[in-house]
Amino acid sequence: MQGLFVVVEGPEGAGKTTLVEGLAGRLREAGHRVLEVREPGGTETAEAARALVLDPDKQWSPAAELFLILAARAELVQQVIGPHLDEGGWVVLSDRFELSTEAYQIAGRGLPREEVLAANRLATGGLGPDLTLVLDIPPEIGRERQGAQGKSPDRMEQEDAALHDRVARAFREAGGPGVVHLDATVPAERLESDAWEVLSARLDGTQ
Ligand code: Z5A
Helix, strand or coil: CCCEEEEEECCCCCCHHHHHHHHHHHHHHCCCEEEEEECCCCCHHHHHHHHHHHCCCCCCCHHHHHHHHHHHHHHHHHHHHHHHHHHCCEEEEEECCHHHHHHHHHHHCCCCHHHHHHHHHHHHCCCCCCEEEEEECCHHHHHHHHHHHCCCCCCCCCCCHHHHHHHHHHHHHCCCCCEEEEECCCCHHHHHHHHHHHHHHHHHHHC
């Protein structure tokens, strides 16, 4: 089997991390080799960029924020995702990827679309997901779930509700090849089985 690159996307608190863990477990049980990564992050330098970009005590212009995120992505793709996919036989599961840049930096921050997409292509070398699972959830429910965790909000989470509404709308309206929307208001077990149905069909198609 060729490597398969699967991304889980959606607003904060949608259940991405929970779903990535659940899908990784099911894939391993089914005998697949699985790599789980998160964005921004996944290498020493990308995690350093993540810490800078999410630090609530730092201020970044929208362009600087974009370049930190793309620096992290370039490292993750070149050092980790690309080599695993090239080897074949791996399913790479990523908690966020380039659709988050469209949602937060283009829709949320208002950076110019074509320039951002071109910079993203430079960071990824053109590598994109085979399948993107977008978790659909009203932003207020996601925020409630996060609030219930009792974690202190990071720099992005502290942004105003208007930005988060633009972000949520961009996720809701995302489409194109390989993009599948899932209702994330359902219980986690149900979401996992809905996602597994989509993913296992995709795997059957590639085997
Ligand atoms: N960012 C960006 O700006 N541009 C980019 O290109 C990229 C990222 C790649 C990364 O944060 C930040 O980086 C993000 C955008 C920016 N910031 N914001 N805002 P992150 O990905 O680390 O954090 P997050 O998106 O805010 O995720 P999160 O809080 O970890 O949420 P989640 O992963 O979607 O949800 P979860 O952790 O799986 O679940 C949250 C809680 O809900 C938890 O208590 C679960 O037990 C519960 N849960 C999960 N699923 C369910 C269901 N189905 N029902 C009920 N409760 C559930």
